[in-house]
Amino acid sequence: MTEAAFWTAAVALVYAYLGYPALLALAARKRSRPAGEAPPPSVSVIVAAYNEQACIEAKVRNVLEHGYAGPLELIVVSDGSTDATEAIVDEARAAQPRLSLVPQRPRQGKNAALNAGARAARGEVLVFTDANAMLAPGALARLTAPFADARVGLVSGQGFYAEAHAGATRVLTNAYVRYEQFLKEREAALGFVAAADGALYALRRALYAELAPHEVHDLMHPIQVARAGGRSAFEPQAFTLEPPSVGGGSEFRRQLRIAAQGLRLLAQELPGLVRAGRLRVLWFLVSHRLLRWTSAAFLAALLVSSLRLADAHPLYRAALAGQVAFYATALAGAAAERLRIKTRLLAVPYYFCLVSAAGAGAFVQVARRRTFATWLPGGGRA
Numbered sequence: 001m002t003e004a005a006f007w008t009a010a011v012a013l014v015y016a017y018l019g020y021p022a023l024l025a026l027a028a029r030k031r032s033r034p035a036g037e038a039p040p041p042s043v044s045v046i047v048a049a050y051n052e053q054a055c056i057e058a059k060v061r062n063v064l065e066h067g068y069a070g071p072l073e074l075i076v077v078s079d080g081s082t083d084a085t086e087a088i089v090d091e092a093r094a095a096q097p098r099l100s101l102v103p104q105r106p107r108q109g110k111n112a113a114l115n116a117g118a119r120a121a122r123g124e125v126l127v128f129t130d131a132n133a134m135l136a137p138g139a140l141a142r143l144t145a146p147f148a149d150a151r152v153g154l155v156s157g158q159g160f161y162a163e164a165h166a167g168a169t170r171v172l173t174n175a176y177v178r179y180e181q182f183l184k185e186r187e188a189a190l191g192f193v194a195a196a197d198g199a200l201y202a203l204r205r206a207l208y209a210e211l212a213p214h215e216v217h218d219l220m221h222p223i224q225v226a227r228a229g230g231r232s233a234f235e236p237q238a239f240t241l242e243p244p245s246v247g248g249g250s251e252f253r254r255q256l257r258i259a260a261q262g263l264r265l266l267a268q269e270l271p272g273l274v275r276a277g278r279l280r281v282l283w284f285l286v287s288h289r290l291l292r293w294t295s296a297a298f299l300a301a302l303l304v305s306s307l308r309l310a311d312a313h314p315l316y317r318a319a320l321a322g323q324v325a326f327y328a329t330a331l332a333g334a335a336a337e338r339l340r341i342k343t344r345l346l347a348v349p350y351y352f353c354l355v356s357a358a359g360a361g362a363f364v365q366v367a368r369r370r371t372f373a374t375w376l377p378g379g380g381r382a
Contacts, residue, residue: 002308002309003309005301005304005305006302006305006306006309006316008298008301009298009301009302009305010302010319013295013299013302015287015291016292016295021179021183024186024187024190025186027186028185028187028189037148039070040068040069040070040141040144041070041124042070042072042124043070043072043124043140043202044073044075044117044120044121044123044125044127045063045074045127045129046117046118046121046126046127046128047059047063047074047077047117047129047130047131048110048113048131049077049078049131050080050081050085050107051081051082051085052081053083053084053085054132056076056089056131057092059132059133060074060076060088060099062134062135063129063135064096064099066140067138068141070144071123072098072123072140073100073122074096074099075100075102075120076099076102077104077113077114077116077117078102078103079104079107079108079110079112080104080106080108086101089101100120102120104116108213109213110217111211111212111213111214111215112211112213114128114211114217115210115211118210125144125147125202125205126203126204126208127143127144127200127201127202128217128218129199130159130198130242133200133241133242134241135200136241139200139238139240142157142238143155143201143202143238144202147202151230151231152230152233153232154201154202154203154204154207154222154231154232155201155233155234155235155238156184156188156196156197156200156201156232156233157197157199157200157235157236157238158181158184158199158239159197159198159200159240159241160239160242161244162242162243162244174344174351175344176352181236184234185236187284187288188234190280191226191231191232192226192232192281192284193222193234194287194288195216195218195222195262196218196219196232197218198217199240199242200239200240201218203225204230207225207230214261215261215265216258219262219289220269223269223273223285226281227276227278251351252354252358252361255354255355255358255359256358256361256362256365259293259358259359260361260362260365260366262289262293262362263293263363263366264366266285266289266290269285270282270290292359293362294359294363295359296357297360303320303323306320327353330349330350331350333347333348333349336350337350
């Protein structure tokens, strides 16, 4: 039984992080042809805001002065903001006819705000973006170009963290970001992305369906598009920049919220995908999301079984030594962050363990039936 636990955990982890990317790379070798060109569609940019007075003025300017060639409107939905967010948007509206403010009272959460924004929208394409995520030059044109293909129902951009450095803006990337981009590019070549990037993605308005309070919108929308027979695309050059999370605690809370919402949504949606025969979509979601969020259980099983089998064979002793070294490096990465020492070598195992721990915490939240309908600026839960 102990050996079975070891090998089951080892195979699951190797498949989730190495086998699945390899299979994607093989399956996506024949990419779909470019859609060609078409006039830029009319766009409604929807921003759900709660107490975003620190960045909302910059966001409004960023969108309305973006230079998008097609018809554009910006809808800011204030989800019960208690600061100056609404006053700032109101003042800007006087000079910006393309800007709308939708106050939401009482506070109902992000999905209710997105529903309200979609109901008010007039554009052919809905663009969802966060209040503190600033559009890079040309992002909207790149994000909407794939809609020239009538089969495409959703296009995901990507959000980057950035910081000021020597008077310029420096984009912060790491191995995890590049790994995720690799997966999304190849998933999109096969017509589906296992979660859009919540910082920036676009959806045909005709495909929008009202979101329940607990559903994670950037995971639900690709599933809805797939159910309707549409394709999802990924455009890596359509990106946003936002300030980085302040420390591992903030990033842990963000990952915990994402995983908890995602696990609950998968429990709701996977049986229907099985019944509908959407096996390829099921493969994407299980491989890219479910196994990732359950990796803590496999990691624990691997460690415990390695400890019990260490005296039985040199292979198990080597596996145990490798795990000890990996977790020691992760702890060193946590210490480096606390001491404000930046090192990419330590950041990778630290971030891997942080995300895995968030997945374990998410299971606890789901078991306790806790929901994450509302949010705080910076990714926390209200």
